[in-house]
Amino acid sequence: MSWKTFTLFVLVVSCSFILIQTVHGADPLFHFCSSSSGNFTSGSPYEANLNKLTSFLYLKTPPTGFGEGSIGQHQDQSYGLALCRGDVSAPDCKTCVATAGDEIRKRCPLQKEAVIWYDNCLFKYSDKYFFGKIDTQYVFYIWNLNVVNNSLEFNQKTKELLTQLTVEAYVTPKLYATGESELDESTKLYGLVQCTRDLSAGDCKKCLDDAIGQLPSCCDGKQGGRVVGGSCNIRYEIYPFVNA
Numbered sequence: 001m002s003w004k005t006f007t008l009f010v011l012v013v014s015c016s017f018i019l020i021q022t023v024h025g026a027d028p029l030f031h032f033c034s035s036s037s038g039n040f041t042s043g044s045p046y047e048a049n050l051n052k053l054t055s056f057l058y059l060k061t062p063p064t065g066f067g068e069g070s071i072g073q074h075q076d077q078s079y080g081l082a083l084c085r086g087d088v089s090a091p092d093c094k095t096c097v098a099t100a101g102d103e104i105r106k107r108c109p110l111q112k113e114a115v116i117w118y119d120n121c122l123f124k125y126s127d128k129y130f131f132g133k134i135d136t137q138y139v140f141y142i143w144n145l146n147v148v149n150n151s152l153e154f155n156q157k158t159k160e161l162l163t164q165l166t167v168e169a170y171v172t173p174k175l176y177a178t179g180e181s182e183l184d185e186s187t188k189l190y191g192l193v194q195c196t197r198d199l200s201a202g203d204c205k206k207c208l209d210d211a212i213g214q215l216p217s218c219c220d221g222k223q224g225g226r227v228v229g230g231s232c233n234i235r236y237e238i239y240p241f242v243n244a
Helices: 045-060 090-107 151-169 201-213
Strands: 008-012 020-022 030-033 066-071 078-084 114-117 121-126 139-144 176-182 188-195 225-229 232-237
Touching: 030 090, 045 066, 045 078, 045 090, 045 121, 078 090, 090 114, 090 121, 151 176, 151 188, 151 201, 151 232, 188 201, 201 225, 201 232
Parallel strands: none
Antiparallel strands: 008 020, 008 139, 030 114, 066 078, 078 121, 114 121, 139 225, 176 188, 188 232, 225 232
């Protein structure tokens, strides 16, 4: 069963506004066009560097699932990274990064800083150096509208699973872990946690712990939910969603 068969809602909890939208199919989960860095001029050196950076990440990311880099110097320098979900194949990663890089440039045509998320990947760039720093600026929630019967017990088991996965993820090179636990005789709980690999192990754990701490704000008693940010994300469902 795919998450695409459900009606999900997105709640944006940063950038000083709240927006709810429905997520469908292969559309981006969400995107931000930042105004904090201002805009660049069409045909400028910054745009040329951003074009080169986009191409670089398209080539750099698929082999390992993660890529980061910078192009240019001084005020025209652009920094970017791309991350594919840990269970995504190299060809699917390449497709997602290509789509994300193209789509974010259409949606944020002149912004110096932007980020876009798909189910399979994240693509982010800025005129500021952001590597190795936990991104708390861009965060949003997604949840399933269906609720469980015993929310107190379900919430506790969800927290326990994601906490255990965090302990596993932050000590692995991919900063990624998936797993499952028993809810009852007929139902399992499935989880996924992941960080961008520019973070240190300690900062990855902190980012994931903070995301788990936000679950009551969005997903209390919900059958599925996600906390998605620019540096890490967590997800749980009562159906398997990780690729074999």
